[in-house]
Amino acid sequence: MKGELRYEGKAKKVFATDRPDEYVVEYKDDATAFNAQKRGTVLGKGAVNNAITAALYPLLEEAGIPTHFLERLSEREQRVLAVEIIPVEVVVRNLTAGSFSKRLGLSEGVTLSRPVVELYYKSDVLGDPLINEDAAVAMGWATEADLAVIRDLALRVREFLTPFFGARGITLVDFKLEFGRTPAGQIVLADEISPDTCRFWDAATGEKLDKDRFRRDLGGVEDAYQEMLRRVTAQPAGA
Amino acid sequence: MKGELRYEGKAKKVFATDRPDEYVVEYKDDATAFNAQKRGTVLGKGAVNNAITAALYPLLEEAGIPTHFLERLSEREQRVLAVEIIPVEVVVRNLTAGSFSKRLGLSEGVTLSRPVVELYYKSDVLGDPLINEDAAVAMGWATEADLAVIRDLALRVREFLTPFFGARGITLVDFKLEFGRTPAGQIVLADEISPDTCRFWDAATGEKLDKDRFRRDLGGVEDAYQEMLRRVTAQPAGA
Numbered sequence: 001m002k003g004e005l006r007y008e009g010k011a012k013k014v015f016a017t018d019r020p021d022e023y024v025v026e027y028k029d030d031a032t033a034f035n036a037q038k039r040g041t042v043l044g045k046g047a048v049n050n051a052i053t054a055a056l057y058p059l060l061e062e063a064g065i066p067t068h069f070l071e072r073l074s075e076r077e078q079r080v081l082a083v084e085i086i087p088v089e090v091v092v093r094n095l096t097a098g099s100f101s102k103r104l105g106l107s108e109g110v111t112l113s114r115p116v117v118e119l120y121y122k123s124d125v126l127g128d129p130l131i132n133e134d135a136a137v138a139m140g141w142a143t144e145a146d147l148a149v150i151r152d153l154a155l156r157v158r159e160f161l162t163p164f165f166g167a168r169g170i171t172l173v174d175f176k177l178e179f180g181r182t183p184a185g186q187i188v189l190a191d192e193i194s195p196d197t198c199r200f201w202d203a204a205t206g207e208k209l210d211k212d213r214f215r216r217d218l219g220g221v222e223d224a225y226q227e228m229l230r231r232v233t234a235q236p237a238g239a
Numbered sequence: 240m241k242g243e244l245r246y247e248g249k250a251k252k253v254f255a256t257d258r259p260d261e262y263v264v265e266y267k268d269d270a271t272a273f274n275a276q277k278r279g280t281v282l283g284k285g286a287v288n289n290a291i292t293a294a295l296y297p298l299l300e301e302a303g304i305p306t307h308f309l310e311r312l313s314e315r316e317q318r319v320l321a322v323e324i325i326p327v328e329v330v331v332r333n334l335t336a337g338s339f340s341k342r343l344g345l346s347e348g349v350t351l352s353r354p355v356v357e358l359y360y361k362s363d364v365l366g367d368p369l370i371n372e373d374a375a376v377a378m379g380w381a382t383e384a385d386l387a388v389i390r391d392l393a394l395r396v397r398e399f400l401t402p403f404f405g406a407r408g409i410t411l412v413d414f415k416l417e418f419g420r421t422p423a424g425q426i427v428l429a430d431e432i433s434p435d436t437c438r439f440w441d442a443a444t445g446e447k448l449d450k451d452r453f454r455r456d457l458g459g460v461e462d463a464y465q466e467m468l469r470r471v472t473a474q475p476a477g478a
Contacts, residue, residue: 103365103369103370105362105364105365114376116373117373118373118374119371125344126343130342132356132371134355134356134357135343137352138354139343
């Protein structure tokens, strides 16, 4: 079923299949941060991120958000539509944290008066620089119409995920999305949603349950990822 | 007439006047670059930038763009409306250059397929970081309505300036604008338009006639500024 390796990223491999319109994604335990200047391994991370993504994407589909996801195949593998990734990463922020805080001289954890959607050019060589819509269009990375669809989808993902995690005792601080174009030309949510791509803070204690434990050498990285899988797959209190 | 010093920036001083709705701006010869890590003096720069701005702003007003400019008072001074500067700098790019080229790994001098308007948070401490409209609104620096007015004005300034300089043998590569709010609440173009705030390339030779001569130690800084004043105030060929 898995054919030739089409792409290897920092955390995943993408394989061709016997169907031209489908890929198999394999999630790795490799962890990188700060544009791969820091490297390591988080045991079980690939399985956790595969499982969390495989739990969330069908829920997003039910909420009307088209995604590339088809099915989970194994502990580390999932079957997805063979999309062409749009090289514009989308970060949605509910609270200040990370590069946003650093760039603007803000403390972390301040609730933003409105969600902030940021675009970054997906380029390891350049360190994923911040861009805006004009730059994305001028450089030919996406059209104005594409970006309007992407912004709308990103905000709808936020509308779904923020209360979803809230009901599970998690503050969704920010998250990164990637979008792809299907062979039929539709823009769909691609990539993953996991502790690698979101900031998750325990709503009661503020404890970080995401990749910042790896980035900032906080320890307990594996436990945090497992805890997030548990929260995502458990029924929320009161449900 | 000139009252108390209200603000001193890297290249200008702003004084109160006996009228609460007016300021006097004094242009200095001080030159800084790379967020004031590089400092120097460009002899005559204050007078040139005052004269160029005093030549351009009335033309922009005639073209329907409201500005803070009232009149040139002396070689280095002009009288302006007492606006409150909006802390969002606006960069409009016709061609790739400078930080845009560096950030996106592009060579300089490539004509963009459409103008790129960028927003930067005006903060010396933070090095004027790139932001977007969501961030500006979330942080309370401007409203969505303000930003729509600012973008429209910035593009109209471009529509006027690009052919104006073209007729004088100058490629307008990019330029930075600042906007202010008048006591009556109107958003108007403020600050200056000069070789400090624009990239001007001789259309025939490509020679830089702007602050990049200072930033990049190219020599002939004073001559370049004087040449730009000559081009702005001379009648264009064929006019």
